[in-house]
Amino acid sequence: MIVIVDYGMGNLGSIQNMCRKIGHAALISSEAAEICRASRLILPGVGAFDHGMSQLTSLDLVDLLNDLVLQEHIPVLGVCLGMQLLTQGSAEGRLPGLGWLDARTVRFEFSPEQARLKIPHMGWNTVEFCRPSPLTAGFEGETRFYFVHSYHLQCHQPEDILGCTTYGYDFPSMVQRGNIMGAQFHPEKSHRFGMRLLRNFIEMPAC
Amino acid sequence: MLRTRVMPCLLLQQGALVKTVQFRKPGYIGDPINAVRIYNEKEVDELVFLDISATPAGHGPPLGTLREIAGECFMPLAYGGGVRTIEDIREILRIGIEKVVINTHAVEDPTFIRAAADQFGSQSIVVSMDVRHRLLGGYQVFTRGARQATGLDPVAWADRVQDLGAGEILLTSIDRDGTQSGYDIELLERVCRAVDLPVIASGGAGSLADFAAAVKAGASACAAGSMVVYFGRNRAVLINFPTRSELESVLA
Numbered sequence: 001m002i003v004i005v006d007y008g009m010g011n012l013g014s015i016q017n018m019c020r021k022i023g024h025a026a027l028i029s030s031e032a033a034e035i036c037r038a039s040r041l042i043l044p045g046v047g048a049f050d051h052g053m054s055q056l057t058s059l060d061l062v063d064l065l066n067d068l069v070l071q072e073h074i075p076v077l078g079v080c081l082g083m084q085l086l087t088q089g090s091a092e093g094r095l096p097g098l099g100w101l102d103a104r105t106v107r108f109e110f111s112p113e114q115a116r117l118k119i120p121h122m123g124w125n126t127v128e129f130c131r132p133s134p135l136t137a138g139f140e141g142e143t144r145f146y147f148v149h150s151y152h153l154q155c156h157q158p159e160d161i162l163g164c165t166t167y168g169y170d171f172p173s174m175v176q177r178g179n180i181m182g183a184q185f186h187p188e189k190s191h192r193f194g195m196r197l198l199r200n201f202i203e204m205p206a207c
Numbered sequence: 208m209l210r211t212r213v214m215p216c217l218l219l220q221q222g223a224l225v226k227t228v229q230f231r232k233p234g235y236i237g238d239p240i241n242a243v244r245i246y247n248e249k250e251v252d253e254l255v256f257l258d259i260s261a262t263p264a265g266h267g268p269p270l271g272t273l274r275e276i277a278g279e280c281f282m283p284l285a286y287g288g289g290v291r292t293i294e295d296i297r298e299i300l301r302i303g304i305e306k307v308v309i310n311t312h313a314v315e316d317p318t319f320i321r322a323a324a325d326q327f328g329s330q331s332i333v334v335s336m337d338v339r340h341r342l343l344g345g346y347q348v349f350t351r352g353a354r355q356a357t358g359l360d361p362v363a364w365a366d367r368v369q370d371l372g373a374g375e376i377l378l379t380s381i382d383r384d385g386t387q388s389g390y391d392i393e394l395l396e397r398v399c400r401a402v403d404l405p406v407i408a409s410g411g412a413g414s415l416a417d418f419a420a421a422v423k424a425g426a427s428a429c430a431a432g433s434m435v436v437y438f439g440r441n442r443a444v445l446i447n448f449p450t451r452s453e454l455e456s457v458l459a
Contacts (some may be wrong), residue, residue: 014303017278047328118405120330122374123212124252146283148305148330189305191250191281 002026002202003038005065007055009081010046014188015198022199032064040202041065041074045081049105049151050093052081062098069100075179077201083175083182084151092151100180103155103172114168120150127163127173127185134204135181136162136174138196145173145185145193152184179206211422211458214253215246215448216377216409216430219288220260222272226436228385230337230353233259236436239272242446243279249448253283255308255377255407255430257335261289262311263352268295270302277303287335287377296323300331308377310335311350314357314364317371324372333407334368335377336361338394346394353381361394362401369402376406377430383411387433390421399425415449419457 002019004012004026012028019026026042029035043065045052056062068074078086087097090105097105108119126144129136152171155161163174165184173184181201187194217239218225224242225233236242239256246254256276258269267289277284286299287308296307307327313320313334324332337349338361348359357364365376378398380391390411399406405427411417412431421429438445 011301011303011305013301014277014281017303018281021281118403122330122405124210186283188303189281189283191247194281 001037002040002042003035004028004042004044005035005061005082006030007045007052007059007061009052009055010044012044015042015044015079018188018195018198019202022195022202024202030059030061032060035061035064036068038068038074039206041068041076042201043076043078043082043085045079045085046148047081048092049081049084049090049097050095052085053093053095053097056085056098065098069180073179073206075201075204075206076181078182079188080149080184080186083184084153086175086180086182087153090151101153101155101160101175101177101182102157103153103160103175105151106154107151108168110168117168120148121167122148124190125165125167125173125185127165129163129174130161131159133162133176135176135197135200137200139193143193145183145187145190147173147185149184153182210252210454211418211426212252212407212428213418213449213454213458214255214407214428214430215242215251215435216255216257216432217242217436218432219256219258219269219272222269224436225259226385226433227259230259230381230384236444237446240275240279242436243276245446246448247279247281250451251282251448253285253428254280255285255287257286257308258288259352262350263354267291268299270298273299273304274302285333287333291319293322293326296327296331300327306331306333306375308333308335310337311355313368314348314350314359317367320368320371320373324374329372329374332373333375333377334373335379336364336368337379337381338391339381346397349381362397365398365402365404365406369404373404375427376402376404377409378406379430380410385433386411387413389413389417390424390426390429392420392424395421395424395426415453415457418454422458
């Protein structure tokens with residue numbers, strides 16, 4: 001069962017819609033009893049880092065997610081804020097993140113020459129894949145996705161970086177460490193590119 | 208770098224897709240869900256839906272129709288029409304629409320823009336302004352589907368909207384709407400010069416060259432209506448969209 005974790009951060013319906021479009025039913029849930037049966041976890045989210053972490057904490061989901069992801073190795077895909085929560089912490093807040101990746105979340109910082117670049121980084125942009133993975137299988141030619149974010153990951157383990165995007169400078173727009181995966185963009189709003197990515201995530205062999 | 212976004216701007220009236228000329232004479236186009244499916248296949252950058260019957264009829268956003276649209280729309284989506292409360296915005300975002308367009312209520316209660324941006328983030332709040340030429344030169348902002356003159360100058364209003372925390376401005380020329388005679392470049396230049404916010408050019412798109420002209424005038428994105436729902440001199444209904452290579456030929 002695919003579970004989209006509902007912790008009150010942003011709309012989840014569009015991810016569920018896209019899963020349905022590619023032939024997979026996904027359950028939106030904040031209930032431990034349902035989440036613990038997941039074979040795939042999607043951690044979406046739009047909003048502030050600390051609010052996201054405190055929502056996960058108040059719903060009593062942190063220990064459960066740690067267990068599913070770190071002990072049972074259930075594949076998890078963090079999307080946008082959900083990807084940032086995989087890190088140890090963010091410049092946007094004070095609370096520690098889930099800490100599954102050796103990475104931090106930082107704000108876009110541009111040099112004076114790049115000062116005209118707007119924050120948030122909003123719109124379509126391309127992703128360059130750094131290494132092969134089942135998650136990125138079957139993409140050919142230019143691969144573009146829809147982004148809306150002001151913060152991005154800074155990975156301390158370069159091998160975690162699966163894809164890079166340029167906005168002023170290169171930042172990690174896709175990461176993977178074993179069963180732990182993240183995308184800074186919104187696959188659910190990136191038509192065939194997003195469908196391919198979600199399909200790969202759902203249909204990839206268990207890690 | 209990011210490409211200029213080009214987005215169909217589609218009008219709803221009592222659940223049907225229509226297209227106006229200068230905000231009048233809404234002509235029937237078809238079923239919105241069918242149009243969304245076609246634009247999905249054409250891989251358009253973004254879609255905007257505006258319900259032109261909501262504010263004049265005094266009702267809120269058509270949530271049922273929007274739910275159907277969002278269920279089929281796998282690209283960024285904006286909705287405007289009859290948005291008057293924080294709860295309206297919350298409902299629209301919950302459906303899976305990421306941007307909410309505010310027009311009449313922004314003018315009638317500008318603090319609403321601030322409240323909305325504070326609560327949901329500037330990136331989800333688009334302020335739409337419908338602008339008409341004044342008889343003796345200059346421009347004026349209209350609300351309520353171009354029925355209500357506000358006395359506001361678009362440049363001053365754009366500046367205010369930016370201060371209040373809007374994330375984007377949808378700038379529509381009432382005079383050019385549905386005419387396919389090109390955007391009002393002078394209006395675009397004036398507003399784009401005054402604000403840092405991304406400005407979406409709207410009203411008058413008829414050709415690829417019009418997109419290039421809008422970008423030159425400072426627009427961050429281009430909306431198109433008639434051009435993407437009609438085909439040919441006799442304006443036969445045909446949902447269409449330029450190919451990626453056509454767009455790339457005019458937009459850097």
